[in-house]
Amino acid sequence: LGIRVVLDAVFNHISERHAIFQDVIRNQKKSKFYKWFIFYNEDKFEYECFSSCKYMPKLNTNIEEVQNYLIDVGKYYVEKFNIDGWRLDVSDEVSHYFWKRFNKEIKKLNSDVILIGENRHDASDYLRGDEFDSIMNYAFLKAMLDYFKNPDFTSLDLANKLNELLMRNTDIVNKMMLNLLDSHDTLRFYTEVNTSKEKYKCAMAILFVYLGAPCIYYGDEIYLEGGYDPDSRRVMKWGKIEDDSMRNLIRNLSAFREKFYNGSIKIYSINDLFIIERINDAYKYKLSVNHGEIIKIDYNNIILSS
Numbered sequence: 001l002g003i004r005v006v007l008d009a010v011f012n013h014i015s016e017r018h019a020i021f022q023d024v025i026r027n028q029k030k031s032k033f034y035k036w037f038i039f040y041n042e043d044k045f046e047y048e049c050f051s052s053c054k055y056m057p058k059l060n061t062n063i064e065e066v067q068n069y070l071i072d073v074g075k076y077y078v079e080k081f082n083i084d085g086w087r088l089d090v091s092d093e094v095s096h097y098f099w100k101r102f103n104k105e106i107k108k109l110n111s112d113v114i115l116i117g118e119n120r121h122d123a124s125d126y127l128r129g130d131e132f133d134s135i136m137n138y139a140f141l142k143a144m145l146d147y148f149k150n151p152d153f154t155s156l157d158l159a160n161k162l163n164e165l166l167m168r169n170t171d172i173v174n175k176m177m178l179n180l181l182d183s184h185d186t187l188r189f190y191t192e193v194n195t196s197k198e199k200y201k202c203a204m205a206i207l208f209v210y211l212g213a214p215c216i217y218y219g220d221e222i223y224l225e226g227g228y229d230p231d232s233r234r235v236m237k238w239g240k241i242e243d244d245s246m247r248n249l250i251r252n253l254s255a256f257r258e259k260f261y262n263g264s265i266k267i268y269s270i271n272d273l274f275i276i277e278r279i280n281d282a283y284k285y286k287l288s289v290n291h292g293e294i295i296k297i298d299y300n301n302i303i304l305s306s
Contacts, residue, residue, distance in 0.1 A: 008089060011070045100131055260279070
């Protein structure tokens, strides 16, 4: 069906229940895995962990044994199951040296395997061709929230911010950015904009027309709400959908996007109207939005505005 599979890997930390860490608990310094973790107070058995959660001890990815173990995991799923990529959790807390090794070993097996880092901040140092191909573009999400939640954040502000994000990296990297409105770690965008379907539709249109790969989180297509984690991971609503307008919009935007996938991009504002132009050899398409009201959608020359 042309579907590709990307798995999620957590190489920054493990569960305290993991057999490796349980061995450390039992044998303390005598454990062969003791140096796999970062102890800052050995007498009190205090160690670095993820997000101040003691049940998720942090791995020391500067240790060669740890690197070999994790790289073997990454290679196993590429070799045995022919997966198409890895999404790498909390990747900005893992050493550059490890990611360079990981990239080299994985790309040896299949140069087309995509490596997507979960970096929350400017990741240009990771995107130079020898670590990640792409990151989850949380900066794009923040710009969308600023624009659709804050009436003082103008269309010019949004144009400047999105242009700034494109200036951070090369065109090749920008075309592979994983742009998102929602994830399991964020409040649902639909909830964030006070369940305004108009604003949500406008944001979705920008997501598809902007440079990069649009990411659809389950439930986006049916206006699924959700607050702070774990409420952002609500159970999917199956069965009959009362309002199919978002799913239809996503379907149409997906088909429309193919027309300008390889085209250039121009972002600007006129009279507080935010505008993206996508240009290829044959056509120029223009998306226009304000802070959320929709008049019409024309897929020959897409227009979302008030």
